[in-house]
Amino acid sequence: MKLNDILNHTSEWLKGEGPNSNIVISSRIRLARNLDKLPFPNWANKKQSEEVLKKVEGAIAGVDYLKKTTVFRLEDLDSVDKQFLVERHLMSHEHAQKADSKAVAVDEEEVISIMINEEDHIRMQVMQSGFNLFEAWSIINKIDDLLAKELPFAFSADLGYLTACPTNTGTAMRGSVMLHLPALVMTRQIDRVLAAISKLSFTTRGLYGEGTQATGNFFQVSNQVSLGLSEDNIIENLNGLIRQIIEQEGQAREVMLSRNRSLLEDRINRAFGILKSAHIISSQETTELLSMVRMGYDLGIIKELDHRRINELFIITQPAHLQKLENKKLSVQERDVKRAEIIRSRLKI
Amino acid sequence: MKLNDILNHTSEWLKGEGPNSNIVISSRIRLARNLDKLPFPNWANKKQSEEVLKKVEGAIAGVDYLKKTTVFRLEDLDSVDKQFLVERHLMSHEHAQKADSKAVAVDEEEVISIMINEEDHIRMQVMQSGFNLFEAWSIINKIDDLLAKELPFAFSADLGYLTACPTNTGTAMRGSVMLHLPALVMTRQIDRVLAAISKLSFTTRGLYGEGTQATGNFFQVSNQVSLGLSEDNIIENLNGLIRQIIEQEGQAREVMLSRNRSLLEDRINRAFGILKSAHIISSQETTELLSMVRMGYDLGIIKELDHRRINELFIITQPAHLQKLENKKLSVQERDVKRAEIIRSRLKI
Numbered sequence: 001m002k003l004n005d006i007l008n009h010t011s012e013w014l015k016g017e018g019p020n021s022n023i024v025i026s027s028r029i030r031l032a033r034n035l036d037k038l039p040f041p042n043w044a045n046k047k048q049s050e051e052v053l054k055k056v057e058g059a060i061a062g063v064d065y066l067k068k069t070t071v072f073r074l075e076d077l078d079s080v081d082k083q084f085l086v087e088r089h090l091m092s093h094e095h096a097q098k099a100d101s102k103a104v105a106v107d108e109e110e111v112i113s114i115m116i117n118e119e120d121h122i123r124m125q126v127m128q129s130g131f132n133l134f135e136a137w138s139i140i141n142k143i144d145d146l147l148a149k150e151l152p153f154a155f156s157a158d159l160g161y162l163t164a165c166p167t168n169t170g171t172a173m174r175g176s177v178m179l180h181l182p183a184l185v186m187t188r189q190i191d192r193v194l195a196a197i198s199k200l201s202f203t204t205r206g207l208y209g210e211g212t213q214a215t216g217n218f219f220q221v222s223n224q225v226s227l228g229l230s231e232d233n234i235i236e237n238l239n240g241l242i243r244q245i246i247e248q249e250g251q252a253r254e255v256m257l258s259r260n261r262s263l264l265e266d267r268i269n270r271a272f273g274i275l276k277s278a279h280i281i282s283s284q285e286t287t288e289l290l291s292m293v294r295m296g297y298d299l300g301i302i303k304e305l306d307h308r309r310i311n312e313l314f315i316i317t318q319p320a321h322l323q324k325l326e327n328k329k330l331s332v333q334e335r336d337v338k339r340a341e342i343i344r345s346r347l348k349i
Numbered sequence: 350m351k352l353n354d355i356l357n358h359t360s361e362w363l364k365g366e367g368p369n370s371n372i373v374i375s376s377r378i379r380l381a382r383n384l385d386k387l388p389f390p391n392w393a394n395k396k397q398s399e400e401v402l403k404k405v406e407g408a409i410a411g412v413d414y415l416k417k418t419t420v421f422r423l424e425d426l427d428s429v430d431k432q433f434l435v436e437r438h439l440m441s442h443e444h445a446q447k448a449d450s451k452a453v454a455v456d457e458e459e460v461i462s463i464m465i466n467e468e469d470h471i472r473m474q475v476m477q478s479g480f481n482l483f484e485a486w487s488i489i490n491k492i493d494d495l496l497a498k499e500l501p502f503a504f505s506a507d508l509g510y511l512t513a514c515p516t517n518t519g520t521a522m523r524g525s526v527m528l529h530l531p532a533l534v535m536t537r538q539i540d541r542v543l544a545a546i547s548k549l550s551f552t553t554r555g556l557y558g559e560g561t562q563a564t565g566n567f568f569q570v571s572n573q574v575s576l577g578l579s580e581d582n583i584i585e586n587l588n589g590l591i592r593q594i595i596e597q598e599g600q601a602r603e604v605m606l607s608r609n610r611s612l613l614e615d616r617i618n619r620a621f622g623i624l625k626s627a628h629i630i631s632s633q634e635t636t637e638l639l640s641m642v643r644m645g646y647d648l649g650i651i652k653e654l655d656h657r658r659i660n661e662l663f664i665i666t667q668p669a670h671l672q673k674l675e676n677k678k679l680s681v682q683e684r685d686v687k688r689a690e691i692i693r694s695r696l697k698i
Contacts, residue, residue, distance in 0.1 A: 262686055266628035277622025279615035337611055 001070040001108055003081055007324050011088060011110035011127075014315060016307025018130015022298040023246050025178040025218070025311065026127050028089075029136040029235075031144055032163045032172040033122040036152040040164035041117045049101035049117055056116045059150035060105050065142065069107040069114070074099040080329070083320035089127065091115050112143065119164045120172075122147070131242060133175055133235050141231070160227065170227030175238045179245060182217040182295045183252035193248060194219075201225050202241060216287035216314070221245070257299055268296030276347045281340040286317045305347075313346060350419040350457055352430055356673050360437060360459035360476070363664060365656025367479015371647040372595050374527040374567070374660065375476050377438075378485040378584075380493055381512045381521040382471040385501040389513035390450075390466045398450035398466055405465045408499035409454050414491065418456040418463070423448040429678070432669035438476065440464050461492065468513045469521075471496070480591060482524055482584050490580070509576065519576030524587045528594060531566040531644045532601035542597060543568075550574050551590060565636035565663070570594070606648055617645030625696045630689040635666045654696075662695060 013026035034040060035055060038048055053073075060066050074082060074096070082096040090113040091104045105114040115123040124147075126140040154162040161172035168174075184190040194204050205220045221242060223234050256264055271292035275281075294310045296302035315321060317339045323330050330338060362375035383389060387401055402422075409415050423431060423445070431445040439462045440453045454463040464472040473496075475489040496502075503511040510521035517523075533539040543553050554569045570591060572583050605613055620641035624630075643659045645651035664670060666688045672679050679687060 262629055266630075266689070269626040269628055270623055273622040273626025274619055277618040277625075279611055279618055281615075340615070 001068075001106075003072060003077070003084070004324070005108075006088065006106070006110065007084075007321070009108075009110075010308060010312060013089070013110065013127040013129045014308065014311040015129045016311045018128055018132045020131040020246050021129060021307055023180055023249050024131040024242070025180055026089075026129055027132045027136050028125055028127045028176050028178070029133065029140045030123060030125040030174045030176070031140055032120040032161065032168050033124070033144070033147070033151075034154040034162055034164070035121050036154045038121070041119065041121065042164060044117075046101065052121050053101045053103060053116055055151060056114075056122060057103065057105075059147055060114065062150050063143075063146045065146055066105070066107070066112070068109075069105045069112060071103050071105045071116075074102040074104070080320050080323045084324050087315060087318040087320050092118060092123075094118065095123075111139065120168070122151075131177065131246065133177065133239050133242075137175070137231065137235050167224075168226055171229070171231050171234060173226055173231050173234060174222050175235050176220050176222030177238070177242050179219045179221060179242070179249070180217060180291065180294060181219055181245070181249050182291055183256055184245075184249050185217045187252045187256060189248070189252060193245060197221060197241065197245075200241060202238065215284055216291035218287075218291070253295070253299060264299070265301055268292050268299075268301050272296065272302055272347075275343050277344070278340045280336045281343065282336055283318060283339065286339060286343065287314060290314055309346065313343060317343060350417075350455075352421060352426070352433070353673070354457075355437065355455070355459065356433075356670070358457075358459075359657060359661060362438070362459065362476040362478045363657065363660040364478045365660045367477055367481045369480040369595050370478060370656055372529055372598050373480040373591070374529055375438075375478050376481045376485050377474055377476045377525050377527075378482065378489045379472060379474040379523045379525070380489055381469040381510065381517050382473070382493070382496070382500075383503040383511055383513070384470050385503045387470070390468065390470060391513060393466075395450065401470050402450045402452060402465055404500060405463075405471055406452065406454075408496055409463065411499050412492075412495045414495055415454070415456070415461070417458075418454045418461060420452050420454045420465075423451040423453070429669050429672045433673050436664060436667040436669050441467060441472075443467065444472075460488065469517070471500075480526065480595070482526065482588050482591075486524070486580065486584050516573075517575055520578070520580050520583060522575055522580050522583060523571050524584055525569050525571030526587065526591045528568045528570060528591070528598070529566060529640065529643060530568055530594070530598050531640055532605055533594075533598050534566045536601045536605060538597070538601060542594060546570060546590065546594075549590060551587065564633055565640035567636075567640070602644070602648060613648070614650055617641050617648075617650050621645060621651055621696075624692050626693070627689045628693075629685045630692065631685055632666060632668065632688065635688060635692065636663065639663055639666075658695065662692060666692060 035052055038044065038052055041049060057071050060069060060071060085091045085104060086093050086096050088110065090106050090110060092115065095102060095104065095115050095118045101117050103116040111126055113125050124140060124143060126136045128136045156162055160170040163169050163172050181190060184193055197204055201224045202221055203224050206215060206218065223238050271289040275289050275293065290310060290313055293302060297305050297310060316325065319335055322335050322338050326338060384401055384404060387393065387397055390398060393401065406420050409418060409420060434440045434453060435442050435445050437459065439455050439459060441464065444451060444453065444464050444467045450466050452465040460475055462474050473489060473492060475485045477485045505511055509519040512518050512521050530539060533542055546553055550573045551570055552573050555564060555567065572587050620638040624638050624642065639659060639662055642651060646654050646659060665674065668684055671684050671687050675687060
């Protein structure tokens with residue numbers, strides 16, 4: 001697989017087909033693993049990092065279940081390629097910063113991604129569309145078992161899996177769910193919900209992970225604690241919390257629909273109208289308007305479209321995606337014009 | 350003719366067909382006349398006002414050229430009817446305030462309107478679409494001559510026509526032109542232009558005359574001086590000034606188009622997109638967005654539509670027009686919803 005093959009392809013997590021896909025975009029589970037007797041990436045020298053990289057590449061190649069994954073060495077990718085992978089949630093922003101002895105393995109469906117020499121030697125993730133944590137867990141658990149047969153993972157009977165940052169030690173697992181919560185935001189209940197999430201030792205972040213703002217009413221909720229609980233417990237807890245948030249968002253949508261239907265129809269149709277007619281549009285405005293359109297579709301106010309087309313627009317209007325589509329570098333101004341052009345053409349009925 | 354006949358009818362001045370109709374909406378000439386030996390309306394008692402009303406009504410009925418005009422006594426109209434006539438520029442806001450012994454005569458084409466017992470006994474006006482002051486003058490001059498044969502106008506050899514307010518004395522004529530100047534506003538040249546107009550002893554006002562703001566980039570330019578110049582001179586001077594403003598607006602549009610085409614396409618298409626999709630919209634926002642759409646049509650950026658449809662939308666989205674169309678009183682909120690509905694249906698391609 002070439003990197004450009006991903007471009008004209010809908011990733012599994014963008015299909016918008018899973019359970020509760022009106023509110024849950026995707027479910028993701030990530031595991032951190034390190035190789036025994038080799039220093040963590042930030043302490044390793046060039047030779048040690050190369051050794052890790054080769055060993056992990058070899059292990060991936062040796063696992064039949066991973067035969068559809070392709071390993072991309074970051075030194076072979078330019079800055080747009082790397083940003084492109086970040087925008088698709090296939091690797092972290094941090095991983096894209098330095099290329100030396102780093103790589104990312106991705107499968108055709110973009111279900112699996114394995115970062116090599118990020119903060120830990122291995123950061124593997126599995127993404128599913130909709131509310132689907134258990135399926136994601138079952139896949140990643142299998143990959144972990146298969147890789148463990150090939151690689152000596154650093155593990156302590158007392159602490160569990162050892163990681164570069166002690167907050168990840170233990171299960172070294174993070175489950176996270178990307179939620180679309182426009183009604184909780186519009187009815188000003190979101191602060192109360194976020195405070196409750198934080199009290200329960202879960203964290204919330206924006207679309208692109210740590211430090212990013214919650215534009216477009218997207219919130220990533222994930223577990224903070226990875227030590228002292230089993231993987232199953234962590235997932236059960238996260239799952240229960242998400243179920244409650246889904247219910248609250250659903251109620252907020254119904255209340256808005258019954259009490260402020262005109263106002264809602266106005267905001268949603270205006271958003272759709274602007275997207276269909278703008279000739280210059282920023283990434284942020286796009287995300288915010290698409291958020292309204294997505295809710296409009298979910299509430300039956302917008303009849304055309306579907307989740308897949310809306311989800312894809314969120315992604316292909318990102319800066320690196322626009323540049324990949326055009327196959328050249330674009331300035332911010334050029335991107336704003338190109339973005340508007342692509343949105344208009346994709347929303348033309 | 351009934352008042353409601355006007356509702357589903359395009360007035361002459363809304364047709365958008367006259368010269369320079371891309372920049373000039375309409376040209377209007379107004380003459381004030383008073384009957385000799387009867388006090389001005391604000392000083393007249395009930396009996397005297399009724400005498401004026403009957404005499405003027407009789408004169409109108411006696412002039413064959415005015416046989417297609419209908420006289421509406423304001424006491425027979427409700428507040429929505431009166432506001433409706435104001436919105437169509439067929440009578441002044443002031444005239445609508447008190448009903449006693451007041452009337453307005455209107456012809457089918459809405460070219461001619463004659464207010465009886467406004468500030469003066471007679472305020473007649475003739476409106477033409479586009480830049481057409483001389484045609485308006487030729488029509489109103491004829492009406493004035495014909496009415497002068499029927500009615501003894503108060504006239505002084507020294508001062509000219511006598512009027513209730515001394516600023517109108519002399520020719521008692523006001524010529525005014527409604528201009529659409531979005532490019533001068535967007536390129537921030539409008540203040541310079543307005544200052545020059547004022548220095549030359551002309552006045553500028555908004556869409557609905559004295560005291561109204563210039564929403565939607567509409568400016569009414571009219572002569573301030575009516576004494577010491579002949580009617581022909583006043584019209585020549587106003588005509589020359591308007592010609593210059595038209596040229597400046599035209600240049601500003603060309604400059605914007607060549608230097609900021611994307612920005613212009615964005616603003617114009619967004620305005621059109623919002624109008625086609627909003628479900629709640631105020632009168633002011635409507636006027637501002639329609640202003641962009643009108644310029645968009647003039648610049649060839651919007652291909653569908655025509656001046657007539659755009660001009661009509663400016664008028665039928667006004668509060669009294671909405672209530673006439675619905676045939677009932679509507680609250681502000683109900684009007685905002687109804688307005689959006691009408692705009693959507695009229696702009697559906």
